[in-house]
Amino acid sequence: MDVNETISRRYYEYKADYEAAQLAERRGNIEGARKLYRQAAWDLCDMAELESGETRRQRILHARTIMDKAESLGKEQPASNAGRGSGSGTAAGPAKGAAMSAEASGSQDNDNPWISEGIPSTTFDDVVGMEDVKRLIRERVIDQFKYPELYAQYGLQGGTGVLLFGLPGTGKTTIARAIAHEFNAPLYTVLGSDIRSKWVGESEKMISKLFDKARSTPTALIFFDDFDDLGKKRSDDSSSVHDNKIIVELINQMDGFKKNTNTIVVLAATNRPWMIDSALMRPGRFEHHFYVPLANHEARVMLIKMKLGRAPVDPDIDMDQVSDLLAGYNGADIESVAKTAISAALRRAKAMQDRGENGTSPVTYEDFVNAAADHKSSVDPGDIALLRQYAKERGIELPEEL
Numbered sequence: 544m545d546v547n548e549t550i551s552r553r554y555y556e557y558k559a560d561y562e563a564a565q566l567a568e569r570r571g572n573i574e575g576a577r578k579l580y581r582q583a584a585w586d587l588c589d590m591a592e593l594e595s596g597e598t599r600r601q602r603i604l605h606a607r608t609i610m611d612k613a614e615s616l617g618k619e620q621p622a623s624n625a626g627r628g629s630g631s632g633t634a635a636g637p638a639k640g641a642a643m644s645a646e647a648s649g650s651q652d653n654d655n656p657w658i659s660e661g662i663p664s665t666t667f668d669d670v671v672g673m674e675d676v677k678r679l680i681r682e683r684v685i686d687q688f689k690y691p692e693l694y695a696q697y698g699l700q701g702g703t704g705v706l707l708f709g710l711p712g713t714g715k716t717t718i719a720r721a722i723a724h725e726f727n728a729p730l731y732t733v734l735g736s737d738i739r740s741k742w743v744g745e746s747e748k749m750i751s752k753l754f755d756k757a758r759s760t761p762t763a764l765i766f767f768d769d770f771d772d773l774g775k776k777r778s779d780d781s782s783s784v785h786d787n788k789i790i791v792e793l794i795n796q797m798d799g800f801k802k803n804t805n806t807i808v809v810l811a812a813t814n815r816p817w818m819i820d821s822a823l824m825r826p827g828r829f830e831h832h833f834y835v836p837l838a839n840h841e842a843r844v845m846l847i848k849m850k851l852g853r854a855p856v857d858p859d860i861d862m863d864q865v866s867d868l869l870a871g872y873n874g875a876d877i878e879s880v881a882k883t884a885i886s887a888a889l890r891r892a893k894a895m896q897d898r899g900e901n902g903t904s905p906v907t908y909e910d911f912v913n914a915a916a917d918h919k920s921s922v923d924p925g926d927i928a929l930l931r932q933y934a935k936e937r938g939i940e941l942p943e944e945l
C-alpha cells in the first residue's frame with residue numbers, strides 16, 4: 544500500500560470515528576463519544592506522521608481541536624475554550640501527542656477552517672454500488688468540464704454546486720473525494736460543525752478565506768461536510784444572526800463564481816437536506832441534488848468483499864447469505880462488522896500460532912453472525928422514509944435501495 548492509500552484509509556477511519564463520536568454525543572453517551580473523539584484525533588495524528596508542510600500542520604491543529612473537545616465533553620463550555628493551546632492535547636498520549644501539539648502551537652493565528660488532503664486517491668471504483676448516482680454525477684457535473692464546447696452547443700451547461708444527501712454512512716464523503724479525483728483537483732473539506740464551533744463570529748470570514756484559497760489553483764473543489772450544520776435555514780431569532788451571515792457569505796461566494804477565471808466546484812453533503820436554507824438551493828448555487836441510497840443486496844456483497852480486503856476467507860462462505868444477514872446496514876456498519884469478523888479470525892490464528900500449529904484461520908459466516916449480533920444496524924428506517932419523501936417532492940431520482 545502506498546503512502547497516499549494509507550493516508551486515505553486513515554482519513555476514512557477518522558471520518559467514521561468522528562461521525563460516530565458526534566452521534567454518541569447527540570445521544571448523550573458522553574464516555575463513548577469521548578473515546579471516539581480521541582480515536583478520531585489519533586487517526587489525524589497518524590495521517591500527519593505521513594505528511595509534511597502545511598497539510599501536516601493543519602492536520603495536527605485539527606487533531607488538537609478534536610482532542611480538546613474529547614476532554615471537555617460533559618464539562619462547562621468556557622473550560623474547553625481555555626483549554627485550547629494550553630497543552631490539554633497531551634491526553635492524546637505520551638510522546639507523540641506532546642510532540643504533535645508542540646509542532647502545532649505558535650502558528651494558531653493562521654488556523655484555517657479547511658482540511659486539505661491534496662488530490663484524493665479515492666476513485667469512483669472505490670464507491671460501491673449506486674451506479675445510477677455515479678452516472679448522473681458524471682453526466683451533469685464532471686462531463687461539462689471534459690466536453691465544454693459540446694455542453695455549450697447543446698445548451699446544457701449547468702452550475703457547479705452539488706448537494707449529496709442520504710443517510711449517514713452511505714458513502715457521501717467517499718463520493719465527494721472521488722469527484723475531486725475525477726477532476727484531478729485538490730479538495731478542501733470543511734466540517735460544518737467545525738466552522739461553527741471553532742470560528743464563532745468569524746465563520747463568514749473563514750468562508751471567504753476558503754474561496755480565496757480555492758481561487759489560487761486552476762481547479763479546486765470545496766466540500767462542506769455535515770452541511771446542514773452550516774447552511775441551515777435562516778430564522779428571525781436574534782441568536783441566528785450569525786447563521787444568516789454564513790448563508791449570505793456562501794451565496795455571495797457561489798454567485799461570484801461566474802467572475803472567476805478558474806473552476807470551483809462546490810460540494811456539500813447532508814443527512815438532513817430539509818434543514819438547508821432554500822436560498823442555497825437555487826440555480827447557480829447548489830442546483831444539482833443527488834440522493835445517495837443505502838446499499839442494496841448486490842452493493843452489500845461488494846462492500847463486504849471490499850471491506851474483507853486481503854483477509855483469508857472461508858472458501859465456502861456464501862456472500863449472498865452474509866449480505867442478507869446485513870440487510871438494512873449502511874456502508875459504515877458493514878465496514879465495522881467486517882472488521883470485527885476479521886479480528887475474530889485473527890484471534891484464532893494467533894492462538895494457533897501460539898500453540899505452534901501451522902495454517903490460518905479464515906473468516907467464516909459464523910464470525911459475521913457474531914459480529915452482526917454485536918453491531919446492530921445504525922439506520923433508522925424513519926429517516927429513510929423522510930429522505931425519500933424529500934427527494935420525491937423535488938423530482939430527484941430515487942435509486943433502488945435495501
Ligand SMILES: Nc1ncnc2c1ncn2[C@@H]1O[C@H](COP(=O)(O)OP(=O)(O)O)[C@@H](O)[C@H]1O
Nearest residue numbers: 555669670671711712713714715716717874875
Ligand atoms: N457505497 C460505498 N462504497 C464504499 N465504501 C462505502 C460506501 N458506503 C460507505 N462506505 C464506507 O463506510 C464508511 C463511511 O462512509 P462515508 O463516505 O463517510 O459515508 P457518509 O459520508 O455518507 O456518512 C467509509 O469507511 C466508507 O469507506
Ligand SMILES: [Mg+2]
Nearest residue numbers: 715716768812
Ligand atoms: Mg460523511
